[in-house]
Amino acid sequence: MENKNLAVSVDDLTVAYNYKPVLWDIDLAIPEGVLMAIVGPNGAGKSTLIKSILGIINPIAGSISIYGKPYDEQRKLVAYVPQKGSVDWDFPTTALDVVKMGTYGSLGWIKRPKQKEKKAALEALEKVGMLAFKDRQISQLSGGQQQRIFLARALVQNASIYFMDEPFQGVDATTEIAIINILKELRKSGKTVIVVHHDLQTVPEYFDWVTFLNVKKIATGPVKDIFNDDNLTKTYGINYKVSVQQ
């Protein structure tokens, strides 16, 4: 593992809201090319961890680097799918328009999206099977469709590292499979994908890397080595038994 590139490296990260620490002294090294789940109970700080890595929240201590450099210099390498409910669904905008927003980062300030960006957005919509819905207002889409739109928005960023906060929340089984297949494809093409995940049963099936988090980092590593009852118990506080099928 030593000679593998680190996609993300988090050192001594502490984050607090109103002086109450929600992440405590986190060290985390995410190697390039993994499909990683972040698991932990509600309120464990999973969303906060991702937001801190992306500079959306300012930590009170610690440092973060993306391929060895600060996030500010590496924005274009990173794409993010926020947790559902963090946007205004009644905003006057269509599916296509939301996906186009993914191209804004590479455009930078002032420059406007043109045909090239539109084409990229349409391709991403096609990839997630949502082309037919491109002109829908986003509140007129089902939960699973909304999630696919946000995945398309991340895809259009053409990043190296993808962060997704609970992409399977409130989606049906078909969409879940469609999304995980796209994520596996991303990993195959050498991208790093980091997913906040709730369904412990599917961790071994979907992911090859896992991080246990509950305010502190409990463990991180390959699923086959560390996804066990011991770590689950440490993370969730109760005696956990999942049948880990390999």
Add this chain to the structure above:
Amino acid sequence: MTSAQLEIQLIASIVAIACAIPGTFLVLRKMALISDAISHSILPGLVIGFFITHDLSSPLLIVLAALSGLVTVILVEFIQKTGLVKEDTAIGLVFPALFSIGIILIAKNANDVHLDVDAVLLGELAFAPFDRLLVNGADLGPKSLWIIGSILAITVTLLMAFFKELKVSTFDAGLATALGFSPAVLHYGLMSVASVTTVGAFDAVGAILVVALMIAPAATAYLLTNDLKKMLVLSIGFGVLSAISGYWLAHWLDASISGSMTSILGVLFLLVYLFAPSRGLLSVLYRNKQQRIEVSLLTFLLHLNNHSEEEERHINHLNEHINWQKVRSKSVVDLALKNNMITIDNNVISLTDKGTSFTNKAIDYIITNDDTEIESMKEDFFLFRG
């Protein structure tokens, strides 16, 4: 029409456009109240500026007033961040305080100058044409036209330059941050524009109309479109329409110009709120009713699908079997007939081929929740929309 009349309408229309642009984003950011706060709390800035310059149309006045608008925003956010009160409470705490400081300053020191509370609240649009901009003796038109025109020019330039940034930071502040468009910068930029516009406009139209022109046209447009650009165009349109028709209403009734414009804004909003095609109250009620009938229709079709026995399908037994009131079963049967989903033969109802395939598709949809199954039916049935 005299030239003064024309100038009043021109000033009012330009004010309307200059207000509609920041107003659209304030409405989308659910910050309508902040414009009220700004419009009142710029007063101390104005008064202090007046003490310094002794000139009501000095640019320093605009700068100081806009600054007190920004101070309002910052104070509101500061109080809100303590977590002790909600945003609207914070707004309610800040602006009366600043407004009353302004009033006290006027009462204590400016008794003999042209700065009275009525003028502040309602403006003096009727007099705007008499305050001319004279350069070397040449008359360049009303001063307020120049002030608000310059503000509009700046606003439009900023809007064109930062449209996509404003859009993404309003829709999804997290994404905006991650992409490198600081929402804080955009927020304070927008607040500065709103403050400057308020200051520039309120000398002409007064604080109340400024707030109305920022919020009402945008709120009206919001009900009519799913496209941000169209929303901007519509709110500008509603603003100008109310400005001009409000002027003539006032002329006709011999009433306050600002008051008439505000009333027209209110009436326009009410009409759209009631009759807007998809978000209006009436169409929402109608859609809810349709959906109830369609749920019943589906239940009814499933019942027919499950029962081949004639007695279960007899029209008189419908009420007992599915336990509906007469009215409902009649509208359901009518709907099914209209869509060629059933035939009635000797009072016995049978599914047609179309009815059977619709029912099967609907079952598939309910079981798999797969949207492609239902796309083809969506146009006919409200039930599966959205």
